[in-house]
Amino acid sequence: MVEKETLRLPTIAVTPEEYKVLTKQYTPKPTILKNVVRAFIVGGIICSIGQVIINVYVNFGMPRLEASAAATATMIFIGAFLTGIGVYDKIGKFAGAGSIVPITGFANSIVSPAMEFKREGFVLGVGAKLFTVAGPVLVYGISASIIVGIIFYLLH
Numbered sequence: 001m002v003e004k005e006t007l008r009l010p011t012i013a014v015t016p017e018e019y020k021v022l023t024k025q026y027t028p029k030p031t032i033l034k035n036v037v038r039a040f041i042v043g044g045i046i047c048s049i050g051q052v053i054i055n056v057y058v059n060f061g062m063p064r065l066e067a068s069a070a071a072t073a074t075m076i077f078i079g080a081f082l083t084g085i086g087v088y089d090k091i092g093k094f095a096g097a098g099s100i101v102p103i104t105g106f107a108n109s110i111v112s113p114a115m116e117f118k119r120e121g122f123v124l125g126v127g128a129k130l131f132t133v134a135g136p137v138l139v140y141g142i143s144a145s146i147i148v149g150i151i152f153y154l155l156h
Contacts, residue, residue, distance in 0.1 A: 039098030042091065046102040050075050072103055079104030083111040106137070 014022070053074050057067035082088040088108045092099040099105055113132045117124075 035096050038094060039096050039101075041098065042095030043098035043101055046075075046099070046104055049078075050102070075103045076107040079107030080111045083108045084115065109137075 050071055053071040054064070054067050057070050058064055062070065079088060082091070082104070088099070088104070089112075092108065100108070117128070120128075
């Protein structure tokens with residue numbers, strides 16, 4: 001049994017100093033180094049897999065530029081597939097930013113909202129929610145590329 005002296009009566013009036021002590025006491029310790037190492041390793045593994053795929057396509061006789069495009073499409077497919085079967089979420093929980101930076105993270109961000117609404121059907125659920133994240137990314141990406149293209153044209 002806990003002694004009465006260790007229990008603090010609940011009060012609404014907490015001084016700022018008491019609040020600081022309480023928040024410091026209950027705030028979890030940061031795990032920045034562990035998170036950075038995990039992100040670095042998993043992101044590196046994902047990028048290494050992409051490089052292996054490029055090398056496989058090149059070894060089958062595809063020019064390097066086309067092999068890079070095909071590898072990008074393959075990595076997007078792998079990321080979407082792993083999201084669909086629930087594996088990419090586990091990778092994301094472990095790796096953090098290491099799983100969202102590569103192209104597979106983009107595939108995950110497209111497929112995840114669609115998976116949430118699959119109960120609503122393929123048209124109104126999956127189809128409608130598939131581009132909730134990708135839509136703004138595509139709009140701003142295309143807009144930024146047009147602006148950069150115009151600036152490049154005017155400067156040269």
